[in-house]
Each structure stands twice: as structure tokens, then as C-alpha cells.
Amino acid sequence: MKFGIFHELATPRPFTAEVETQVVMNALEQVRLADELGFATVWAVEHHFLEGYSHCSAPEVFLTACAMQTKNIRVGHGAVVCVPEMNHPIRVAERAAMLDIVSGGRLEFGTARSSTWTELGGFQADPNATKRDWDEYVRIIPRMWTEERLSYDGGCFSMPERSVLPKPIQKPHPPMWVTVTSAGTELDAAERGLGCLGVATASYQEQERRTQEYHRRIQQSNPTGEVNDCVATLNFMHCHEDLATGAQRGMQFLGMFGLLNSHLLFTREAFPTTAYQSLAGLATPSGPKGGGNPGAQYGVPDGVCIGDPASIVEAVKRWESVGVDQINFLLNACELLPQDQVLDSLRLFAREVMPAFANGGR
Amino acid sequence: MLQGTANISDFERGAPSLADFETEALVLPRASVLQVLYEIDSDDMCALLPPALHPTLPPVVNWSFYRFPDTPWGEVNLAQTRLQCRSGLRPRGLLLNAAIDNEAAGAALASRFGFRSERAEVSLRIGYDEVRGQVEFDGDLVLDLGARDPQPLGATTVQFVSNVHPAQTPAGFRLVQVDFQHVVERAEACQPVLDEFDAEAWGDERIEPSYPISAAYCLADVTLPKLRFVCRPDVMAFEGTEPI
Numbered sequence: 001m002k003f004g005i006f007h008e009l010a011t012p013r014p015f016t017a018e019v020e021t022q023v024v025m026n027a028l029e030q031v032r033l034a035d036e037l038g039f040a041t042v043w044a045v046e047h048h049f050l051e052g053y054s055h056c057s058a059p060e061v062f063l064t065a066c067a068m069q070t071k072n073i074r075v076g077h078g079a080v081v082c083v084p085e086m087n088h089p090i091r092v093a094e095r096a097a098m099l100d101i102v103s104g105g106r107l108e109f110g111t112a113r114s115s116t117w118t119e120l121g122g123f124q125a126d127p128n129a130t131k132r133d134w135d136e137y138v139r140i141i142p143r144m145w146t147e148e149r150l151s152y153d154g155g156c157f158s159m160p161e162r163s164v165l166p167k168p169i170q171k172p173h174p175p176m177w178v179t180v181t182s183a184g185t186e187l188d189a190a191e192r193g194l195g196c197l198g199v200a201t202a203s204y205q206e207q208e209r210r211t212q213e214y215h216r217r218i219q220q221s222n223p224t225g226e227v228n229d230c231v232a233t234l235n236f237m238h239c240h241e242d243l244a245t246g247a248q249r250g251m252q253f254l255g256m257f258g259l260l261n262s263h264l265l266f267t268r269e270a271f272p273t274t275a276y277q278s279l280a281g282l283a284t285p286s287g288p289k290g291g292g293n294p295g296a297q298y299g300v301p302d303g304v305c306i307g308d309p310a311s312i313v314e315a316v317k318r319w320e321s322v323g324v325d326q327i328n329f330l331l332n333a334c335e336l337l338p339q340d341q342v343l344d345s346l347r348l349f350a351r352e353v354m355p356a357f358a359n360g361g362r
Numbered sequence: 363m364l365q366g367t368a369n370i371s372d373f374e375r376g377a378p379s380l381a382d383f384e385t386e387a388l389v390l391p392r393a394s395v396l397q398v399l400y401e402i403d404s405d406d407m408c409a410l411l412p413p414a415l416h417p418t419l420p421p422v423v424n425w426s427f428y429r430f431p432d433t434p435w436g437e438v439n440l441a442q443t444r445l446q447c448r449s450g451l452r453p454r455g456l457l458l459n460a461a462i463d464n465e466a467a468g469a470a471l472a473s474r475f476g477f478r479s480e481r482a483e484v485s486l487r488i489g490y491d492e493v494r495g496q497v498e499f500d501g502d503l504v505l506d507l508g509a510r511d512p513q514p515l516g517a518t519t520v521q522f523v524s525n526v527h528p529a530q531t532p533a534g535f536r537l538v539q540v541d542f543q544h545v546v547e548r549a550e551a552c553q554p555v556l557d558e559f560d561a562e563a564w565g566d567e568r569i570e571p572s573y574p575i576s577a578a579y580c581l582a583d584v585t586l587p588k589l590r591f592v593c594r595p596d597v598m599a600f601e602g603t604e605p606i
Binding site: 258263264 | 417
């Protein structure tokens with residue numbers, strides 16, 4: 001089991017320069033500490049127009065800053081939106097390779113296709129085309145990184161023979177992932193040899209089913225690039241010596257995250273298409289079933305890493321038992337928790353939780 | 363976070379009265395359904411909603427037309443204008459107003475489900491190249507939209523959000539949640555076209571459609587189930603939701 005931290009850069013209103021700066025500076029401080037404490041990876045999402053929820057529209061810039069301020073932690077470009085209207089495939093390959101170089105070969109390269117109309121509509125992208133286009137990206141980008149020169153005649157773009165430069169440090173190329181929100185995308189990951197980067201919550205049982213099938217299928221994959229047989233999931237983390245305090249603080253930012261998430265207009269809700277199978281409520285906790293009652297109160301949901309060290313160790317052990325290789329943690333939302341509480345939580349987690357796992361969770 | 367800021371009294375004016383909460387489900391088979399979504403200008407997005415609700419980003423207006431061939435009141439043609447929004451974490455459509463061509467049906471929907479409507483000419487013309495919905499209030503065309511170039515979809519692909527109806531209820535003025543259920547037999551995705559929308563006639567002149575999102579046409583059995591929840595309009599749904 002390895003541990004990572006995951007940044008959306010959720011930002012409180014009003015969106016002043018001071019507030020935006022503070023959110024980024026706090027995130028960078030968390031990254032520096034996570035590096036010192038032995039966390040494996042810092043991930044940064046790519047989102048656009050998601051007011052409050054995520055102001056991380058240029059993750060490669062943020063991750064460059066992370067790389068420059070740390071020594072060991074890997075930088076997770078998680079994930080680049082592989083939609084031509086947002087990111088041309090050549091530019092994606094170029095930027096990622098440069099990030100691998102400046103980080104000294106610490107890049108983890110995630111791919112995604114965006115799940116909201118807020119983003120796709122903003123770039124006037126066709127939701128029906130995103131799966132098809134993503135597939136082209138994950139086939140061609142490894143070739144751009146590994147072939148001295150190439151030409152390409154494809155569906156979403158074409159290019160005459162050129163040398164895409166620079167090439168990444170890691171050989172044959174940085175590990176590749178795809179974000180998984182809907183059930184079934186883990187099979188897309190397996191068949192393409194990609195790591196499974198979970199960004200939505202699933203129950204232990206559901207995760208176990210997905211993980212087993214993923215590991216089975218990836219053995220039969222024949223991808224363009226190198227196989228990355230790995231399952232990572234997203235979780236919320238707040239660790240405190242006192243269970244009640246940890247739960248109270250953690251649920252506070254988890255609730256805020258869910259509310260911010262609810263503002264988003266998911267593609268499936270607004271645009272009828274078979275390309276998006278679920279509403280993909282990113283990382284919202286599952287509440288009591290069957291009522292549809294928006295006033296229902298949440299406790300700490302099963303499997304969420306909020307509480308004291310013992311309760312978190314227990315949750316992580318269960319995730320480990322169902323085949324999860326890495327858990328990436330959201331630490332705050334809209335700066336709801338003071339920075340010192342977030343840093344203390346990280347330190348306590350490293351001191352009390354990580355040693356319970358092989359290699360100290362590193 | 364964002365939250366509605368509208369005056370509650372804006373929604374009380376003309377709100378129907380719900381006779382009681384013991385409404386039986388209403389089954390409306392073999393309905394033709396046209397749903398069109400547009401983004402709207404976001405300047406007033408919070409001001410359009412009561413504090414119980416909050417907007418989507420971007421804010422969205424949702425028009426839907428229904429032709430019900432077989433109801434207890436005969437054939438009914440109905441069109442509604444809703445603001446897509448959130449109640450707590452959940453997607454909802456706040457009913458601004460509806461048009462209906464059957465007076466008895468309108469009265470029954472008002473008293474049983476708090477469904478506000480006005481008598482109007484409502485037409486839903488279904489072609490192979492286009493489905494078109496039109497509404498006239500007192501001879502004035504107040505809504506004219508189309509769904510062109512239909513492409514087949516899976517029966518479960520189109521999403522419908524539950525209605526929220528501002529209404530006087532035995533518990534006081536409330537937002538009544540009505541979970542329209544659609545069992546879709548056939549569905550098509552289309553290109554949306556908006557030719558006329560008189561926002562003032564539908565209850566709020568500030569609604570400015572700005573960008574097309576989608577259109578879908580379906581054949582479906584529609585059920586208005588028993589009421590389950592109402593919500594106080596003046597506080598967030600987490601606090602103000604009341605089970606029936």
C-alpha cells in the first residue's frame with residue numbers, strides 16, 4: 001500500500017487574488033510536508049470553469065512548482081483531459097515529457113475525458129466524441145514519447161512526420177493511468193494496460209469486484225505503451241488523536257466538498273449520450289439509501305479515512321484487502337480546515353498509520 | 363458556496379393549493395415527451411431560486427412538453443418551464459409555470475401535486491426530421507422550440523430530474539417534491555432549436571437562454587408517484603426538508 005495526496009485546489013469565494021494565492025501556497029506547503037513524510041505521490045487534477053470546486057486548470061504548472069520544491073514525491077498529472085478542444089495531443093506529450101524532465105523522472109501521467117457539461121460545453125466539445133478521442137490519445141502519446149519521429153493520420157487529429165520533443169526521462173515512458181468514475185472504465189483501463197486511477201467512491205465490495213476483474217483483464221492487454229498494473233483510489237483523510245474531533249473536522253470538509261460537487265452540471269444529466277454512463281458524482285459520500293431525502297444526516301461513511309489513527313488503519317487495511325495498491329487523499333476543501341490542522345493531520349497519519357503497512361506505506 | 367436568494371413571496375404569488383398530502387399515484391401511459399435544455403445567463407442565477415435551492419454551474423432552463431393520450435380527463439397536452447437546480451446534493455427542476463390545454467387536468471394536478479399551470483394552446487408536432495413544441499397564452503406565442511435530426515438512444519439514456527413545485531400545503535407554503543418517473547420505451551437525441559421564449563410570460567423575465575445544450579424526444583409511461591417530501595423554501599434543503 002502506498003499513499004498519495006490529491007489536489008483539486010477548491011477555493012472559497014470571493015475569488016480574489018489573495019484567496020487564490022493562499023489556496024495554492026497552502027497546497028504547496030502540504031506537498032512539501034508530504035514529501036518529507038514519505039507520501040508516494042501528489043496528484044493534481046485538470047478542471048476548468050468549476051467555480052469553487054476546483055481552480056486547478058493548469059496542473060502542469062502547479063506540478064512543476066511541486067517538483068521544484070520536493071525531492072522524492074512523484075508528481076501525478078491526474079489527469080490530463082484528452083479532449084482535442086482542451087488539449088492538443090502533441091502539446092500533451094510535450095508538456096508531460098518536460099514535467100518528467102524537470103521532476104527528475106517523477107511523473108505519473110493520468111488521462112481523462114471530463115465528466116461535466118460545465119467543462120465540455122465550455123470548450124464546445126462533443127460529449128459523444130470523448131471516448132473515441134481519448135482512445136486515440138492513449139495510443140499515440142506513448143509513440144510520441146518513444147519514437148524518434150512519427151506521422152499520424154487519425155480521427156481527432158493528424159500530423160505529418162515530426163519529432164515530438166523532448167522525450168521523457170523514464171523509459172520507455174512515464175506510467176500511464178486513466179481516471180475511473182463509472183463502473184466499467186476499469187475494464188477500459190485494463191484492456192489498454194493503464195493504471196486504474198479511481199476518483200469516485202465505491203464500496204469495498206464494488207471495489208473488490210472491479211479490482212479483481214481489472215487485474216485479470218490487464219494480463220491479457222496488449223497496449224501501445226508499457227503496462228501499469230496498479231489500482232489507486234480516492235479518499236478523504238483527516239487524522240486526529242481523538243476520534244470525535246477527527247470525525248467532526250473531516251466530515252466538515254467532506255460535506256463542503258460534496259456541496260461544491262453538487263453545483264456541477266454532469267454531462268449525463270444535461271446531454272443524453274451513451275458515452276457517459278453515470279452522473280459521476282465525484283467523491284461524494286454515499287448516504288443512507290432508499291429515501292432520496294436531501295436532509296439526511298451523514299456519519300463518517302464506511303471506508304472513509306476520517307477519524308483517529310486506529311480507525312483509519314482499519315479502513316486502509318480493508319482497502320488493501322480488496323486489492324487497492326494506492327490511496328490518494330483529499331485533505332481539505334475551500335480552506336475550511338485551518339492549514340495547521342491539515343499539516344498536523346498529515347504528520348499524525350505518517351507517524352501512526354503509515355508504519356502499519358509494508359515499507360511504512362512508502 | 364452558492365445559494366438561492368429570491369424572495370419567498372415571489373413564489374407564493376399564484377401558487378396552487380395542495381388539498382392534502384395523501385395523494386394517490388397518477389399513471390399516464392404512452393406519453394410523448396420532448397425535453398430541451400439551454401444554458402441561461404448566470405448574472406441572476408442565485409436570485410432566481412429560493413434559499414432552499416442552489417443553482418448548477420452553468421444555470422440551466424429545462425423545457426418539457428408532454429402529450430398524454432390517455433388520462434382520467436381525456437387527452438392532455440402540457441408544457442413546463444423549469445430551472446434545473448439542486449436541493450441539497452440532488453438534482454431538481456424548480457417549476458416556474460406550466461401550460462396545459464385541459465382545464466380539468468390542470469385543476470387536478472394543482473390540488474394533488476401542487477402543479478401550477480395556466481390554460482393555453484399547447485401543441486407537440488412529431489415528425490421524422492423534427493419534433494416541435496409550441497405554447498400560446500391568449501393567442502400569443504410564448505414558447506416555440508424544436509428538436510431536429512433525431513438519433514436513436516438507449517431507453518435509459520435520457521435523464522429526468524424530479525420536479526419541485528412551490529405550493530400552499532397543509533404544512534404551510536412549501537416546495538413540493540414530485541418525482542416524475544419515466545419508463546422510456548423509445549428515445550432519440552436531437553439538436554435543440556429555440557425560436558421563441560417569452561420569459562416574462564413564464565413568470566420571470568430575467569431568464570435569458572444563452573447557449574443550447576441538448577434535446578431529447580421519448581415515448582414513455584409517466585407516473586407521478588405519491589408525495590414523499592416537502593421542503594421549507596427559506597432555508598437550505600438539508601435543514602428544511604420534511605418527510606410526509
